[in-house]
Amino acid sequence: MNSFVLPLLMAGQQAPAAGAGGSASFLTSLVPFAAIIAIFYFLIIRPQNKKRKEAEKMLSALKKGDKVVTIGGIHGTIQSVKESTVIVRVDENVKVEFNRSAVSNVSASVKEEKIEEKEESSDTENTQN
Numbered sequence: 302m303n304s305f306v307l308p309l310l311m312a313g314q315q316a317p318a319a320g321a322g323g324s325a326s327f328l329t330s331l332v333p334f335a336a337i338i339a340i341f342y343f344l345i346i347r348p349q350n351k352k353r354k355e356a357e358k359m360l361s362a363l364k365k366g367d368k369v370v371t372i373g374g375i376h377g378t379i380q381s382v383k384e385s386t387v388i389v390r391v392d393e394n395v396k397v398e399f400n401r402s403a404v405s406n407v408s409a410s411v412k413e414e415k416i417e418e419k420e421e422s423s424d425t426e427n428t429q430n
Contacts, residue, residue, distance in 0.1 A: 360401045363387055368408045371399055 363369070367379045369389060377389035380396055388398050 359407060360404060363401065363404065363407065369404045370406050370408065371403045372405045373403070 363379060363382055365379055365381060368376070369379060369387075370376050371389070375389070375391060375397070377391040377397070380388045380390045382388075386398050386400055387404065388396050390396050
């Protein structure tokens with residue numbers, strides 16, 4: 302038991318002698334914490350805020366005719382946009398109303414795809430002639 306208590310008492314007597322360099326040891330112990338906070342900010346917090354802003358921008362730009370995919374994996378075309386919801390046409394006679402936040406991504410609008418199809422068909426006609 303003395304072999305356990307003796308080193309503890311010796312360490313307690315040595316601590317007050319190191320009081321002169323206390324501010325330097327405080328700064329050296331503060332540097333790793335600052336580095337960890339900086340790493341968390343640049344690797345986790347900043348990219349997550351950027352992704353959230355992009356998602357908000359995408360949701361506010363939803364319009365009729367956009368092809369969307371919901372977070373549940375349902376593919377469809379937006380038929381109408383309300384303040385907090387969108388009505389998505391899934392099939393010819395099937396329309397479902399979702400919250401805007403349920404839309405995970407927008408692939409393209411139907412009008413843009415029709416324009417691209419016309420351009421592709423005209424390109425193929427030009428190459429055949």
